Amino acid sequence: MPTPTSPIPCWRPSKAERHGSAPPARVAAARSDPPDEGEPRLRYERMFVLGIDPGLSRCGYGLVARGEADSALTARAAGVIETDPAAELPDRLLILHTELRALVREYSPDVVAVERVFFQVNVKTAMSVGQASGLALLVAAEAGCEVAQYTSNEVKQALVGYGAATKEQVQRMVANVLKLVAPPSPADAADALALAVCHLTTVPLRRAMGAALARQARSS
Numbered sequence: 001m002p003t004p005t006s007p008i009p010c011w012r013p014s015k016a017e018r019h020g021s022a023p024p025a026r027v028a029a030a031r032s033d034p035p036d037e038g039e040p041r042l043r044y045e046r047m048f049v050l051g052i053d054p055g056l057s058r059c060g061y062g063l064v065a066r067g068e069a070d071s072a073l074t075a076r077a078a079g080v081i082e083t084d085p086a087a088e089l090p091d092r093l094l095i096l097h098t099e100l101r102a103l104v105r106e107y108s109p110d111v112v113a114v115e116r117v118f119f120q121v122n123v124k125t126a127m128s129v130g131q132a133s134g135l136a137l138l139v140a141a142e143a144g145c146e147v148a149q150y151t152s153n154e155v156k157q158a159l160v161g162y163g164a165a166t167k168e169q170v171q172r173m174v175a176n177v178l179k180l181v182a183p184p185s186p187a188d189a190a191d192a193l194a195l196a197v198c199h200l201t202t203v204p205l206r207r208a209m210g211a212a213l214a215r216q217a218r219s220s
Contacts, residue, residue: 047203048076050109050145051195052100053188054117054132056092057085059100060188063107064178064196073200075178077107078189096132100139112140113195116149148199155191158198170194177201 046068053060062078081099083092104112114136117129140147153163159173171183171190177197184190 047111047200048107048109049111049113049196049199050103050107051192051197051199052112052114052133052136053191053195054115054129054136055188056083056096056128056132058082058186058188059096059132059136060186060190060192061103062184062189062193062196063109064193064200066200073178073197075180075184075193078184078193080186080188093131093135097135097139100136101142104139104143104145109145111146111148111199112136112143113148113150113199114140115155115191115195116151118151150195150198155194155198158202159194167191 046066048063048065051060051062051064053062059081060079061081063076065074065076066072067074081096081103083095087095114133117126117133137147137149150158156165156170157163159165159177160169167187167190168183171185171187171194174180174190174194174197175183178184178193184193
């Protein structure tokens, strides 16, 4: 069975390290209501996000953490799960499912962010990526994790500012945001880290918009 490799040193968050003596209260990443006197205007939710770049031959993963003190993001682990293209499809799917389940159990993420892939030409590649994506979604749902899906263009837009950005531009931005000494590699792991960063950098806006819409609905 192939073993996931980790170009970024792996770190396993214990429950004590993740939550302290008790799980922190869930708070909106961006507060839209007026703060009480003496209360910080902006609070952040401690969150661990596992990004998954699905693929049957090479499936990238990347764990990114954000603490409660500020919005700084930290890469905790990254790597690639590989299966042998010469092996039978059921065996490869079993390996990938087993490894993904082990990752989710090991890192206990709050959210699993999976790339939503669209293909127009290569049907064979689309099918294999779709199978890997389905396994990632299944494993996340089985573990009770929140699931998010982003297209490649959405990730590029969130990190670089435009959907036509190159992979190199995205990798450089990931390195900058995570304060890595060099762009992450291999590419599959870099894409997985980018998915996790995308979720963590866009969720505050989505939640703020959701809160605003909810208030508008209550007042109407």
